[in-house]
Amino acid sequence: MNDIARMLRRLGGGVIDAVWRLGYASRFIAMVLAASGMAFRRFSLTMRELYFAGVLSLVIISVSGLFVGMVLALQGFETLQNFGAAEAVGVLVATSLVKELGPVVAGLLFASRAGSAMTAEIGLMKTTEQLSAMEMMAVNPLARVVAPRFWAGVISMPLLAAIFSVMGVFGGWLVAVKLLGVDNGTFWSQMQAQIDFRLGIVNGIIKSFVFGAAITAIAVYEGYDAPPTAEGVASATTRTVVESALAVLALDFVLTVFMFRGTGL
Amino acid sequence: MISPPAASDLVTLRDVKFGYGARTVLRDINLTVPRGKVVAIMGGSGCGKTTILRLIGGQLRPKSGEVLVAGRPVAKLNAEDLFRMRRRMGMLFQFGALFTDMTAFDNVAFPLREHTSLPEDIIHDLVILKLQAVGLRGAAGLRPAELSGGMARRVALARAVALDPMLIMYDEPFAGLDPISLSIIGDLIRRLNDALGATSVVVTHDIIESLKIVDYVYFVSEGRVIAQGTPAELKVSDVPYVRQFVDGETDGPVPFHYPAASYRSELMAEIDE
Ligand SMILES: Nc1ncnc2c1ncn2[C@@H]1O[C@H](COP(=O)(O)OP(=O)(O)OP(=O)(O)O)[C@@H](O)[C@H]1O
Numbered sequence: 381m382n383d384i385a386r387m388l389r390r391l392g393g394g395v396i397d398a399v400w401r402l403g404y405a406s407r408f409i410a411m412v413l414a415a416s417g418m419a420f421r422r423f424s425l426t427m428r429e430l431y432f433a434g435v436l437s438l439v440i441i442s443v444s445g446l447f448v449g450m451v452l453a454l455q456g457f458e459t460l461q462n463f464g465a466a467e468a469v470g471v472l473v474a475t476s477l478v479k480e481l482g483p484v485v486a487g488l489l490f491a492s493r494a495g496s497a498m499t500a501e502i503g504l505m506k507t508t509e510q511l512s513a514m515e516m517m518a519v520n521p522l523a524r525v526v527a528p529r530f531w532a533g534v535i536s537m538p539l540l541a542a543i544f545s546v547m548g549v550f551g552g553w554l555v556a557v558k559l560l561g562v563d564n565g566t567f568w569s570q571m572q573a574q575i576d577f578r579l580g581i582v583n584g585i586i587k588s589f590v591f592g593a594a595i596t597a598i599a600v601y602e603g604y605d606a607p608p609t610a611e612g613v614a615s616a617t618t619r620t621v622v623e624s625a626l627a628v629l630a631l632d633f634v635l636t637v638f639m640f641r642g643t644g645l
Numbered sequence: 646m647i648s649p650p651a652a653s654d655l656v657t658l659r660d661v662k663f664g665y666g667a668r669t670v671l672r673d674i675n676l677t678v679p680r681g682k683v684v685a686i687m688g689g690s691g692c693g694k695t696t697i698l699r700l701i702g703g704q705l706r707p708k709s710g711e712v713l714v715a716g717r718p719v720a721k722l723n724a725e726d727l728f729r730m731r732r733r734m735g736m737l738f739q740f741g742a743l744f745t746d747m748t749a750f751d752n753v754a755f756p757l758r759e760h761t762s763l764p765e766d767i768i769h770d771l772v773i774l775k776l777q778a779v780g781l782r783g784a785a786g787l788r789p790a791e792l793s794g795g796m797a798r799r800v801a802l803a804r805a806v807a808l809d810p811m812l813i814m815y816d817e818p819f820a821g822l823d824p825i826s827l828s829i830i831g832d833l834i835r836r837l838n839d840a841l842g843a844t845s846v847v848v849t850h851d852i853i854e855s856l857k858i859v860d861y862v863y864f865v866s867e868g869r870v871i872a873q874g875t876p877a878e879l880k881v882s883d884v885p886y887v888r889q890f891v892d893g894e895t896d897g898p899v900p901f902h903y904p905a906a907s908y909r910s911e912l913m914a915e916i917d918e
Pocket residue numbers: 665670688689690691692693694695696697739
């Protein structure tokens with residue numbers, strides 16, 4: 381009896397804690413949005429973060445995209461061949477990348493490459509009282525430090541996802557056309573004919589944009605909220621990666637449900 | 646009977662009470678900092694000196710009591726007024742708190758770039774001037790990671806006075822400095838104060854150095870001001886607490902130990918189990 385009561389109490393406590401944190405985080409993000417003026421008026425601040433979050437993620441994003449595309453082509457070719465539709469491999473590769481794998485995998489990579497770095501940097505600035513010093517100099521750290529990072533993430537994520545998809549299609553082309561001998565013309569023309577701009581590409585961009593906002597929101601919040609100690613920053617960094625990954629996958633499902641047109645309803 | 650603060654006082658703390666969570670740090674602090682003076686706040690480690698500076702800067706709000714700066718209650722200002730007030734305050738943080746992604750030069754230039762629209766060549770001259778004053782003009786291009794602790798503190802000092810503030814707060818300006826830079830910084834605090842027509846609050850436990858330069862001293866212990874006076878008064882004071890500080894004795898009214906259960910019972914506890 382006592383055990384059950386204790387369990388319920390712990391569960392309730394956990395839920396209240398989680399809701400409280402969620403509310404607190406939302407309020408924090410609202411404050412960041414309200415303080416975003418400077419990030420655009422002095423765009424050089426955001427440019428610097430675009431470099432760190434975006435440009436420095438290019439290598440891992442391009443290389444991963446290339447490999448994912450190559451694997452997709454290999455796997456797809458085998459299956460499609462059984463149905464005598466091996467030329468459709470281009471469509472398969474491009475559709476999976478643009479609608480799903482591009483935004484999702486790029487999001488997961490972005491969270492572990494750029495999101496974790498943002499959390500660690502902001503957390504360390506807090507630990508070493510740099511944010512406090514900024515406040516005492518009458519400069520709002522939300523406007524000067526957090527908002528530029530947030531917007532850099534929101535801007536760079538769709539671009540990175542697009543690059544991921546382009547590299548993936550290129551990888552698929554390498555494998556399908558150069559390695560497996562699919563006809564070059566069919567590969568491209570089928571892709572062009574089958575992929576709908578709005579249903580495919582626009583939806584993919586919407587996804588990557590939403591993921592970018594979610595990941596950077598989590599990253600800057602965790603950094604700003606980290607306890608000002610070494611362990612505090614370390615566990616905040618881990619939380620960023622875990623929470624972003626869950627957020628990306630859950631949001632992907634929700635967004636896909638909204639975008640789903642398969643039933644013809 | 647509450648009297649209004651004299652116009653000549655820049656900072657007034659009245660019956661200030663403050664604690665972190667359940668732990669009360671400041672019980673009842675009363676002190677005033679007259680305009681144009683250099684005032685020291687002294688006390689043992691952990692007695693709440695940094696906390697007092699944060700209260701003056703408006704980063705913390707007192708549980709009760711009032712903190713007045715230039716006659717205005719800091720805790721009641723809205724964000725905009727608070728920032729306007731902070732623009733006229735400089736604070737040297739205990740550990741420097743330099744921005745690690747910027748050079749020493751850019752750190753000192755930071756408040757100028759944020760709050761003025763001066764052209765870059767004038768900012769350059771102003772920054773070099775401040776760095777020269779702390780003897781680190783040659784280190785302008787170094788990053789905080791390449792500076793020693795004492796050098797970082799001096800850069801932070803240059804940054805704190807970059808905007809020629811009316812109130813300068815120093816948190817442990819003397820800690821970790823060699824004897825020569827010690828008296829240089831001491832001199833500097835005094836000269837900056839007088840040259841800028843500013844008012845300074847120096848938090849320190851270095852009594853020898855501070856008695857040379859300050860106008861007035863407050864001793865804080867257990868959340869209260871327990872002694873105060875001019876350096877001349879303190880040197881002849883017979884308050885045991887002050888004597889302990891002035892003579893540098895380890896044992897006396899200032900405990901070396903953080904409050905704890907008795908040492909003997911803690912050591913014996915394991916054996917008893
Ligand atoms: N953020 C905080 N949360 C909880 N307790 C704190 C916090 N900051 C300080 N304290 C506690 O408040 C007390 C006063 O701290 P404060 O930093 O003001 O001391 P101090 O006089 O500046 O000490 P020192 O000379 O060592 O710098 C300390 O005992 C410390 O344990």
